[in-house]
Amino acid sequence: MNFDFSDDQKALKDQARKFLADKSSSKAVRAVLNDDAAFFDAALWKGVAELGWLGAAIPEEHGGLGLGRLELCVLAEEIGRAVAPIPFSSTVYFFAEALMLAGAEAQKRDHLPKIAAGERIGCFALSEGPGAPAEASIEAKFDGATLSGVKIPVTDGDCADWAVVVAKEAAGVSLVLVDLNQAGVARETLKTIDPTRGAAKLTFTNAKAERLGAAGQGWALAEAVLDRAAALIAFEQIGGSQACLEMAIDYAKNRYAFSRPIGSFQGIKHKLADMYVAIEVARSNAYYGAWALSTEAAELPFAAAAARAAASDAYYLCAKENIQTHGGMGFTWEVDCHLFFRRAKLLALQAGSPAVWKEKLVKRLEQRNAA
Amino acid sequence: MRRGARSIVWVAFKSRRFKGRRIWISTTRPRKPSFALRRALFSKPIASPKSAEAERLSRKLSPKDYLAAAKDYQRKKAEAGFAGITWAKEQGGRALPPIYAVIFNSEEAKFDAPAHPFSIGLGMCVPTVIAFSDEATKDRYVAKALRGDEIWCQLFSEPGAGSDVAASKTKAVKDGGDWIINGQKVWTTGAHFSDFGILLVRTNPDVEKHKGLTMFIVDMKAPGVEVRQIHQASGGRDFNEVYFTDVRIPDQNRLGEPGMGWNVALVTLMNERLAVGGSYGPDYKEIFEFAKGIAAPSGEGALIKDEAFRQKLADWIVRAEGYKLAKFRTMTALSRGQTPGPESSIGKVINANQMMDIANTAIEAQDLYGIIDDPAYAALEGAFHQSYMFAPGLRIAGGTDEILKNIIAERVLGLPQEPRADKGVAFKDLPSGR
Structure with missing residues (x-):
């Protein structure tokens, strides 16, 4: 029985936490929040690259550290805890994972070393409007060489250098790789619920593009990328949830009302106990997802869906109840509660909504039982 | 705070009444027990692998026959070295780390093994006896419990001491070398078939609530002990009320010093941790x-x-x-x-x-x-x-x-306790409602 992280992984976690406490402090996060022109914290991005985090799961032959997905999970939790204002998930969980999953050797050689070095920011462009995307609803068109269409919103699309775009062609839906710094790409920065992260509307007009993976296999590949991203984002969500719980505990111990710490009231205790239970449920599911991800187990689709559903619900609960525990102070711009409340919503939607993942989970249960 | 009845849940759901309902649970994929355990539990055989047929058979047993089968199973389990896995060797155990007991328990759960009547006694009561009694007392009780010859129950909860189990009122008064017990316990799992129990009583009402309690071993067949089964809202009868009227307990059966009963109870409750329940019905x-x-x-x-x-x-x-x-x-x-x-x-x-x-x-x-x-x-x-x-x-x-x-x-989470109305007040002066 081994259902926990190793000592080395725990040491990595400690190191990551210390680094982020220093470099992704509330002040640093707020600098991005308060600056409409800032898409991310460039200094933090550079530091993260120097520590090798961007290439943690990228094989050594492609310039990475060649660790594993478990190490990435450990880092994700700390990034989530620190509400780090960097395009880490877009670049690492989506763009790099898509390349490692579907990329030809030349494509891997071209992109992965630059990602690992912090020289290339990537993103994943799926959504084209309100509502959950479906294979039949994709309108962006790829003709074998160029891409046309609109993707909105694209998380970190404002600062990314390259995108993996879900588009349709004669053979069906395919993934395509697009350089965003070209004449055929127009970017419009979007205001979002979480201004500590970027988002853009990307308009492609005969933009030069190349296929990633086989023609017509794009939807299945996108689903596979989403499963991997979901398993990883779950850890960011758990890190954020845990930070909310700790903030709430700290406040509840030190805030007095009716001449007692508010944490001595059962109304507060039970609220925080509910947050704790939700986090433990999410964490246990996420560990399973991490195991499935790191071993490329057949259980990944089921495990990732369960981890994501649990983690999205937990973060929402913890973020909103953290505000509630803080009372009026929690509703001020100056107190950090809203940073988590904002990030909780971004992460809950970045790889598909909770309802979509719950539906996937049941569908996968049906498939598993049918098999 | 009351945790005294935690294991009730476990036992109630493993009771014969419920077992009949578990047929459908066995429709999940069958798992193969490890070889050594298969040999111990199956080939010998002490128990049958879980199956619809085995469930039907065990359902057909009368309570008396079921208990006899349970005692027989426990004896064979002890002889095979699977009872008291974590206990010290001098108590008949194997002195292995807890993970070994977890492994055995998870294997045992795959069989229709009638282990349930012993879970509270061997999981909570007897470890308390081992921790707080002298060699002669241990010699008298431990081996017999381990072999299934005697069954134990835990008598903590009372009508006026539920969540607040330290508010127990059942009293013990010293009379020469004996203590005289009067009062009532409730929600006692298995009291109707138990031979002994560990009993939390008030020996000093003049001190603070937690400081006036003492723990005893009580003979459930002693004169003055009356067990009445509770008719539950669900229709079943898994628990009991136990009445004590001038019941004599020799001082030798005291566990821990007078007034230290709460500390003894905490040790009992700590042993609950591994007794985490299994299936709780349709999931x-x-x-x-x-x-x-x-x-x-x-x-x-x-x-x-x-x-x-x-x-x-x-x-x-x-x-x-x-x-x-x-x-x-x-x-x-x-x-x-x-x-x-x-x-x-x-x-x-x-x-x-x-x-x-x-x-x-x-x-x-x-x-x-x-x-x-x-x-x-x-x-x-x-x-x-x-x-x-x-x-x-x-x-x-x-x-x-x-x-x-x-x-x-x-x-x-480390949050502060509720302000308490019972701090620094003698038990007898505490307000009590219904």
């Missing part, structure tokens, strides 16, 4: 199967195709899997020689409510037909109804949801 797998064969509220297609149902089903999957995986984390900690973390405390808060929610959904999905709990007509032979009726008890037994959340908040 997501059962309602998933059920939903394929019943119409959706829209009247179009089966319930399993209903979007609202699927979202709820996903929540149940997440919680059930989360709980199961949290137990794996506990086992990981144990296997590394660490103390299990607080993740093991979330189980009942999740399970009781989920069990009720699933049962309620399955019953309501049947529209008016859902009122029928007759096994001849009802889905899963009425298992959803049984679950629906037992779940309210599960939310209370072993610490109410509210008490468990207080425990999580105070012990795990």
Whole structure:
């Protein structure tokens, strides 16, 4: 029985936490929040690259550290805890994972070393409007060489250098790789619920593009990328949830009302106990997802869906109840509660909504039982 | 704070009444026990692998025959070296780390083994006896308990001491070399077939609540002990009231010093930690199967195709899997020689409510037909109804949801205690309502 992280992984976690406490402090996060022109914290991005985090799961032959997905999970939790204002998930969980999953050797050689070095920011462009995307609803068109269409919103699309775009062609839906710094790409920065992260509307007009993976296999590949991203984002969500719980505990111990710490009231205790239970449920599911991800187990689709559903619900609960525990102070711009409340919503939607993942989970249960 | 009745839950659900309802649980994929355990439990055989047939057979046994079978099983288990796995060798154990007991228990759970009458005694009571009594007392009780010759129960809860179990009023007065006991205990699992019990009583009402308690070994067959089975709201009779009228207990049967009973009780309760319950009735797998064969509220297609149902089903999957995986984390900690973390405390808060929610959904999905709990007509032979009726008890037994959340908040999250009305006040001066 081994259902926990190793000592080395725990040491990595400690190191990551210390680094982020220093470099992704509330002040640093707020600098991005308060600056409409800032898409991310460039200094933090550079530091993260120097520590090798961007290439943690990228094989050594492609310039990475060649660790594993478990190490990435450990880092994700700390990034989530620190509400780090960097395009880490877009670049690492989506763009790099898509390349490692579907990329030809030349494509891997071209992109992965630059990602690992912090020289290339990537993103994943799926959504084209309100509502959950479906294979039949994709309108962006790829003709074998160029891409046309609109993707909105694209998380970190404002600062990314390259995108993996879900588009349709004669053979069906395919993934395509697009350089965003070209004449055929127009970017419009979007205001979002979480201004500590970027988002853009990307308009492609005969933009030069190349296929990633086989023609017509794009939807299945996108689903596979989403499963991997979901398993990883779950850890960011758990890190954020845990930070909310700790903030709430700290406040509840030190805030007095009716001449007692508010944490001595059962109304507060039970609220925080509910947050704790939700986090433990999410964490246990996420560990399973991490195991499935790191071993490329057949259980990944089921495990990732369960981890994501649990983690999205937990973060929402913890973020909103953290505000509630803080009372009026929690509703001020100056107190950090809203940073988590904002990030909780971004992460809950970045790889598909909770309802979509719950539906996937049941569908996968049906498939598993049918098999 | 009362945790005294926690193991009630476990035993009640492993009781014969409930076992009949577990036939459908065995429809999940069969698992192969390890070779050594198969040989010990099956080839010999001490117990039969779980099967519909085995369940039917065990259901047919009368309570008396079931108890005889249980004692026989426990004796064979002890002879095979699988009883008291974590206990010291001088107590007849094997002095192995807790993970070995966890492994054995998970293997044993795959069999129709009648181990349930012993879980409280060997899990909580006898370890307390070992920790707090002299060699002669241990010699008298421990080996017999381990071999299944004598069964033990735990007498903590009282009508006026539920969540607040330290408010026990049953009193013991010293009379020469004996103590005279008068009072009443309640919700005592297995009292009606137990030989001995550990009994928490008040020996000094003139000091603070937690300081005037003492623990004793009581002979359940002694004159003045009267056991009455409780008729539960669910219809069953799994628990008891126990009345004490001038019952004599020799001072030699005292566990710990007079006034130290609360500390002794805490040791008993600490031993509960590994006695985490197993299946609590129909879970997501059962309602998933059920939903394929019943119409959706829209009247179009089966319930399993209903979007609202699927979202709820996903929540149940997440919680059930989360709980199961949290137990794996506990086992990981144990296997590394660490103390299990607080993740093991979330189980009942999740399970009781989920069990009720699933049962309620399955019953309501049947529209008016859902009122029928007759096994001849009802889905899963009425298992959803049984679950629906037992779940309210599960939310209370072993610490109410509210008490468990207080425990999580105070012990795990470190939040301050509620201001208390009983600090620095003699027990006899404490206000008590109904």
